[in-house]
Amino acid sequence: MSSVIGFLSAAFWGLVVLSVLVFVHEGGHYLAARAFRVRATEFFLGLPCRLKLSVKSRAVGTEFGVTPVLLGGYTRICGMEGGNDELLAPALDIVMRRGRVTAHEVAEELGVDDDRAYDLLATLCDWASIRPYYDPALGERPGQSTYPEAFETPARDGDNLTEYDRGHDFSKPGSTEAGMPHETGVCPALFLEQERSRTYLGAGTLKRICMLAAGPLVNIVLAFVIVTCSFMAQEVRYVPDVSTIGGVEEGTPAAAAGLEEGDAITAVDGTPVSTWTELVDALAPYLESGTDLDLTVERGGRELTVLLDLPDGQPSEKIGILSTIATYHPTLPQAAQATLTYTGQVASYVAQLLNPSQTMEILDQSSSIVGISAMASEAASTGLSNLLLFAAAISMSLGFMNLIPLPPFDGGKILIELVQLVIRRPLTPRVQNGLSYLGLGFMIFVFVVVLKNDIVRFVIG
Numbered sequence: 001m002s003s004v005i006g007f008l009s010a011a012f013w014g015l016v017v018l019s020v021l022v023f024v025h026e027g028g029h030y031l032a033a034r035a036f037r038v039r040a041t042e043f044f045l046g047l048p049c050r051l052k053l054s055v056k057s058r059a060v061g062t063e064f065g066v067t068p069v070l071l072g073g074y075t076r077i078c079g080m081e082g083g084n085d086e087l088l089a090p091a092l093d094i095v096m097r098r099g100r101v102t103a104h105e106v107a108e109e110l111g112v113d114d115d116r117a118y119d120l121l122a123t124l125c126d127w128a129s130i131r132p133y134y135d136p137a138l139g140e141r142p143g144q145s146t147y148p149e150a151f152e153t154p155a156r157d158g159d160n161l162t163e164y165d166r167g168h169d170f171s172k173p174g175s176t177e178a179g180m181p182h183e184t185g186v187c188p189a190l191f192l193e194q195e196r197s198r199t200y201l202g203a204g205t206l207k208r209i210c211m212l213a214a215g216p217l218v219n220i221v222l223a224f225v226i227v228t229c230s231f232m233a234q235e236v237r238y239v240p241d242v243s244t245i246g247g248v249e250e251g252t253p254a255a256a257a258g259l260e261e262g263d264a265i266t267a268v269d270g271t272p273v274s275t276w277t278e279l280v281d282a283l284a285p286y287l288e289s290g291t292d293l294d295l296t297v298e299r300g301g302r303e304l305t306v307l308l309d310l311p312d313g314q315p316s317e318k319i320g321i322l323s324t325i326a327t328y329h330p331t332l333p334q335a336a337q338a339t340l341t342y343t344g345q346v347a348s349y350v351a352q353l354l355n356p357s358q359t360m361e362i363l364d365q366s367s368s369i370v371g372i373s374a375m376a377s378e379a380a381s382t383g384l385s386n387l388l389l390f391a392a393a394i395s396m397s398l399g400f401m402n403l404i405p406l407p408p409f410d411g412g413k414i415l416i417e418l419v420q421l422v423i424r425r426p427l428t429p430r431v432q433n434g435l436s437y438l439g440l441g442f443m444i445f446v447f448v449v450v451l452k453n454d455i456v457r458f459v460i461g
Contacts, residue, residue, distance in 0.1 A: 009377040009380075009381075010373040010374045010376070010377040011373055012377075013373065013376035013377045013379075013380045013387075014372050014373025014374075014376045014377070015070055015071070015373070016070075016376070017372065017376045017387075017390070017391050017394060018071070018072065018372065018394070019045065019046070019070045019071065019072055019073065020391070021219060021391065021394060021395050021398055022072035022073050022398075023045045023072065023073030024218055024219060024222055024395070025073075025215040025216070025218060025219050025398065025399075025402070026043065026072075026073045026074055026075045026215065027043070027073075027075075027218060028214035028215040028216070028217060028218030028219070029075055029077065029211055029212075029214055029215045030043050030062075030075040030077070031214065031218075032210055032211040032214035033075075033077045033200065033211050034060065034062075034166075036203055036207045036210070036211065037165070037166055037198060038077060038078065038079070038198060038199060038200055038203055038207075038211070039061075039077070039078035039079075039127070039128045039162075039164040039165065039198050039199060040060075040062050040075055040076060040077045040078065040164070041061070041062060041063065041076045041078060041128055041164060042062065042063045042065075042074070042075065042076040043062055043063070043064050043073075043074075043075045043076075044063075044064070044065050044066060044067055044073060044074055044075075045065075045066040045067070045070070045073045046066050046067030046068065046069045046070045046071070046072070046073060047067060047069040047071050047072060047073075047074065048067065048069075048074060049067040049068060049069045050143045051067065051068055052065050052066065052067045052068075053065050053066050053067075054066070058163075059166075060163075060164060060166060061162065061163035061164035061165075062164070077200050077211070078126060078127050078128045078164070078198070078199045078200065079126065079127050079196070079199025079200040079201035079202060079203075080126070080200050080201075081123075081126055085116075085119070085120055085123070087110055087112065087116075087120055088120055088123060088124065088192055089188040089189045089191070089192040090110060090188055091106055091110060091117070091120040091121065091124065092124055092129055092130065092188065092191065092192055092195065093188035093191070094106050094109055094110075095121075095124070095130045095151055095152065095153055096153060096181065096182050096183075096184055096191070097181055098181060099152060099153055099176075099179050099180045099181040099182070100133055100150055100151070100152040100153070100179045101150060101151060101152075102149045102150045102151075103117045103118050103121055103147070103149060103150075103151065104117070104149070106120070106121065106151075118147060121147070121151050122147060124151075124195075125147075125151065126199075127195055127196070127198075127199045127201075128154065128162060128164050129154075129162075129195045130151050130152065130153060130154065131151065131152060131153075131154050131178070132147055132148050132150075132151055132152075133148060133150040133151055133152040133179065134148045135148060135149070135150060152178060152179040153176065153178060153179060153180060153181070153182050154178050155170060155175070155176065155177050155178045156175065156176055156182050157169050157170050157171075157172045157174070157175040158172035158173050158174030158175050159172065159174075160182075160184055160185075160191070160194065164198075165198060205417055205420070205421045208417055209414050209417050209418070212410045212413050212414050212417070213403075213410065213414060215402060215410055216398075216399040216400070216402040216403050216410055216411075217399065218399075219395045219396070219398050219399030219402070220343070220395070220396055220399035220400065222392070222395050223343075223392040223393070223395040223396035223399065224336075224339055224343060224396075226388055226389065226391070226392035226395075227339045227342060227389070227392050227396075228332070228335045228336050228338075228339045229335075230385065230388070230389055230392075231330050231334075231335035231338050231339060232329060232330055232331075232332065232335045233329070233385075234329070234330070235327040235328070235329060236327060236328055236329070236330060237325055237326070237327050238325075238326055238327070238328070239276070239323045239324065239325060239326075240276075240324055240326045241275045241276050241277055242264075242274075242275060242276060242324060243264055243265045243266070243273050243274055243275055243276055243278065243279045244262065244263070244264045244265075244324050245259060245260070245261055245262065245263045245264075245265065245321045245322070245324070246261060246321075246322045246323050246324035246325055247261050247321070247322035248260060248261060248320060248321055248322070249320040249321075249322070251320075252318070252319060252320020253308055253309055253310055253316070253319045253320055254308070254319045254320035254321045255320055256309060257295070257306045257307060257308050257309065258306055259295070259297065259306060259321060260299065262299070263297040263298070263299050264297060264298040264299075265279055265295055265296070265297050266296045266297065266298055266303070267295070267296035268282035268283060268286075268293060268295060268296075269282075269286070269293040269294050269295075270294070270296075276323055276324075283319065286308075286310065287310070287315065287316045287317065287318075287319070288315050289313070289315070290310050290311050290312055290313045290314040290315060290316060291310065292307060292308060292309050292310055292312075293307075293308050293310075294306070294307055294308070295307075295308050342396075343396065346393075346396045346397060346400055347400050349362065349397075349400075350397065350400040350401055350403075350404070351400075353404070353446070354404065360449075363446060363449045363450055363453070364449075364453060366446075366450045366453070367450055367453070371450070371453070372394060375390060376390060376391075404439075404442075406435065406438060406439035406442055407432070407435050407436040407438075407439045408436055408439055408440065408443075409439060412435060412436075412439050416432060416435070
């Protein structure tokens with residue numbers, strides 16, 4: 001029974017920690033997209049699922065919610081996929097002129113087959129420039145695995161803005177409801193460019209890089225804040241360099257001389273001392289020779305002189321006094337500096353994964369979801385502060401792992417953006433797919449190795 005409870009506890013806390021951290025990661029992508037006025041239609045805690053609890057924002061149109069598949073989170077940023085088909089503009093124009101139209105009708109008007117028409121309309125749906133129309137009479141329903149037969153315009157205001165665009169106002173003249181024809185006032189090509197500019201695909205290279213980097217950076221910043229606050233909350237013990245006695249050991253020359261905790265030694269056989277270092281140096285000759293000496297101490301505002309009787313002629317290692325122990329809370333700059341050092345260590349640790357001579361050594365010290373779940377449960381059992389610190393460590397690692405320059409990691413997508421910026425043309429789908437397969441192979445390799453390690457550590461023992 002206890003093993004079942006332990007398994008359920010590990011599964012629960014592992015699920016909580018990873019879901020929250022992935023949700024935070026996706027939140028970084030979402031916030032960056034919104035900052036650059038890129039449309040985002042969904043932002044959920046949990047993986048996509050037909051069952052969901054959500055609410056739609058009136059300000060930005062994004063559907064916020066939670067699904068029962070709590071294995072992370074996701075955000076749908078418009079224009080992450082799709083191509084640059086030359087028929088996108090006329091296809092969009094057809095929908096805008098008619099208000100609602102079937103894919104077959106679009107195919108007929110453009111003189112293409114139905115599959116290409118569906119591809120065009122799917123791209124425009126991904127941009128939130130149009131939307132699917134689910135006809136109950138045909139048994140169609142939202143959430144089905146295929147697109148419906150028809151597509152329609154979304155509600156637009158007089159400035160052609162949809163509910164996903166900041167500043168929309170459907171009370172303006174020229175506004176239309178969903179499914180109604182809408183007069184754009186511009187030529188189809190220009191209108192398509194306006195729509196593209198509100199998607200990830202239409203954002204500039206630097207903006208796309210910022211959107212990609214925002215997810216990992218939010219994980220790193222979150223971890224940085226938690227660890228810094230933890231350092232500031234901790235009491236740091238240290239030995240101040242003062243000649244005040246912190247304690248006296250029983251049965252020692254110091255105890256026999258009547259020295260007490262809190263006494264401040266001011267002189268050793270007439271030699272003034274004010275620090276612990278000076279005290280140790282002054283006592284050294286007497287301890288080596290076993291010579292008695294007088295100590296001048298200050299106690300309660302009075303100065304006293306006591307005789308320290310050492311074994312005659314016998315070297316001694318100590319007289320039986322302990323140094324004072326003090327504590328302090330690190331300041332914000334001190335805590336931040338310590339966290340910065342820790343951050344550098346994590347970054348270096350992740351970077352070593354790409355060094356073939358060190359990859360296996362690093363993986364042997366890493367954990368999969370099995371190990372993370374077990375450690376999350378253990379951290380939760382010792383208190384909230386330890387759980388937060390553990391989550392911070394995972395968040396920091398998650399952030400840097402996602403910056404590895406291989407697709408499908410965010411770092412790999414950033415690398416592709418930078419390469420395309422340098423060569424001034426898009427990489428071919430074949431090259432991008434090759435890089436993605438390489439990155440996917442690396443992910444599978446890492447997963448298999450760390451999972452094997454965790455099974456040996458936490459299951460087999």
